[in-house]
Amino acid sequence: MAPAPPPASVTALLARARAGDDAALDSAFLAVYEELKRAARLQLRRSRDAVDTTVLVHEAYLKLGGAQLAASDRNHLLALSARAMRQVLVDHARHAKAQKRGSGEDALTLTANLGVEAAAVVDVLALEDLLGRLQRIDPRAAQIVELRYFGGYSEPEIADMLGISGSTLSRDWRKARAFLFAALSA
Template sequence: MTKTTRVTKLLQKVQEGSKEAYDELFPLIYKELKRIAYSKLKKERDDITLSETALVHEVYMKIVDQDSLAAESKSHFMAIAARCMREILIDHARAKKREKRGGSQRDITFIDELMEAHHQAEELIDIDAKLKELAQLNERLAKVVELRFFGKLPIYQVAQVLDVSKSTVKRDWDKARGWLYKELKEG
């Protein structure tokens, strides 16, 4: 049985309510999640010894806390993980921004060391805001950005998740990047 098939079967068991399937699923996708986290965090700072591990654990805890997991395949699960990574990084960036504005209350997370400089948090918040605007204009373009930028999914997996062709994903990716570049540059 291939790893992808095994992950899909475990996801079906998770949907049926099996907590044991969660425990078996995590080690199977751990390295891939860690690779995605490392790829994303590599842009954030140079010395990321444990940060990607912490981000993966945050993602796993967030997924486990959901009442139901509606992932039909490994690609779909990775898309859900990408969305969770985005939410965690954005929450962390907002906390850094609050801290800069004198907020004395501090959220405790496993990834307190992710953002080294304030401007990185600002940029991430700006990207998130523009991504929300893009979603109002074209939800599929926003999903492509989320899956490619935050999830680091390859074109073929994005196509599987969104149930479109690879060429459609490539066109959407080009359009979305162009729109975001223009919007962020103007802002």
């Protein structure tokens, strides 16, 4: 695997992209492409979603809006990409749920035996709802969950991306997990 490009080169490419250089935006994404694919693979492995890794990365890229992208540096680009992957997966889960509801099949009840795909849809949609609630309470904790779950990043990577200490990240991560556990147990 090729070493990650220096953050300064990605930052310079993003600055050129904001100035209107479309080729620079493509180059910035190519510079972090393998890292985005790694994050997508981790996410898809956890969610058991039917979306392909490459499709997820490319749809996230499209969702970011190309020339209107406001990423200021490599870490910001990775964080925005994790959010876009989350949105793609949520959209996919909502579509799958709507298809299931409107496909003429029997309605699922709370006691129904959910298949793997149905459980993944419920998981992604439930997490999306909980993240929205956590966002209103503690935006940074919600961002940490988003980067861990949807981005697949480690605690040290997230601390670096957010510019916070490892102990602050650990404290926020514990708080976020406690919130999610309490909400899921209720």
